[in-house]
Amino acid sequence: MSAILELSNSCADIVAAAGAAIVAINPGKRVSPSGIHWRKGLIVTSDESLQSHDELSIVSATGTMPITLLGRDPSTDIAVFTLADAESLPVATVGDTATLKVGHLVWGIARSPEGDVRATMGAVSILGSSWQSMSGGMIDCYLRPDLTLYRGFAGGALVDATGRVVGMNTMGKRGTALTIPSETIDRVVNQLAAKGRIARGYLGVGMQPVRLSPQLSAALNLTVPTGVILINVEPQSPADIGGLLLGDILMSWDGIPLLDPSDVRALLNRGDRVGQDVKIGIIRGGALVELSIEIGER
Structure with a gap:
């Protein structure tokens, strides 16, 4: 058997095995997204690709089954549904985007409303650090595959x-493929399964960026040029209770540098520290101080 034929057969085997856990959402006259049987009884799909979240069903290789909305997070484009009869539907084998490199071969897999598995093949084109969506969602890595997402491939x-499965495909700008990584999906699924909603952190402060003087940076051995100065602290807010004061300059969150208010908002939007203590490093009176603050829920 030639090497090309062996490669072709291997690709087909990958698509067939992974495709067993892929479903079509609410088939009908209009084009509907696909979905992934992420965990037993939980279907994940692209939130923005759904016109409605009510009275939906899925089509798998074994037939049609109803699903019920568990919760949604438009900021990360993730909607999660529960499936009552999940015994006959294989669960996706979920991987980690940390194993990916630019140039690695990847497949986009979908299912048609008629029940057929569909696939497109390409490579990892861009692999970057975490980023914040336009609606404030924290995405764990910037993953853009060089794939053609045909109609119905979103989700x-x-x-x-x-x-x-290392992520869920969705449409980026100008119709290009963008992938929500598995780490983000796991985090959203965990929160929705536990609370039925996405928790957002809350400090209760007004902020703006501030440039640090060379003299202050030298005196405190700082390597970053900016911080986040507090211009308002709401009474009885987590910030107020934790001891933050007007004029404090936020510099770090559990060791993560805070260069701009968007850095603070991104960490709060993750929601995974709601109800937990966070070590906030600040500059107060020309000295570095660390406070332990319990993050509230917005």
Whole structure:
């Protein structure tokens, strides 16, 4: 058997195995997104691709089944549905985007309203750090595959060469493929399964960026040029209770540098520290101070 034929057969095997956990959402006259059986009884799909979240069903290789909305997070483009009869539907084998490199082969896998598995093949084009969506959602890494997402492919899986699902494909700007990584999906699914909603952190402060003077940076051995100065602290807010004062300059969050108010908002939007203590490093009176503040929920 030639090497090309072996590669072709391997690709087909990857698509067939991973495609068993891919479904079509609410088939009908209009084009509907695909979805992923992420965990037993939980279907994940692209939130912005749904016109409605009511009275939906899925089509899998074994037939049609109703699903019920568990919760949604438009800021990360993730909607999660529950599936009552999940025994007959294989669960996706979820991977980690940390294993990916630019140039790795990947597949976009979807399912048609008629029940057929569909696939498109390409490579990882861009792999970057975490980013914040236009609506404030924290996405764990910037993952853009060089794939053509045909109609109905939004909400489907991005699959690596080991057959693992490393994310959910959605439409980026100008119709290009963009992938919500598995780490983000896991975090959103965990929160929705636990609370039925996405928790957003709350400090209760007004902020603006501030440039640090060379003299202050030298005196405190700082390597960053800016911080975040507090211009308002709401009474009885987590910030007020935790001891933050007007004029404090926020410099770090559990060791993560805070260069701009957007850095603070991004960490609060993650919601994974709601109800927990966070070490906030500040400049107060020309000295570095660290406060422990319990993050509230917005």
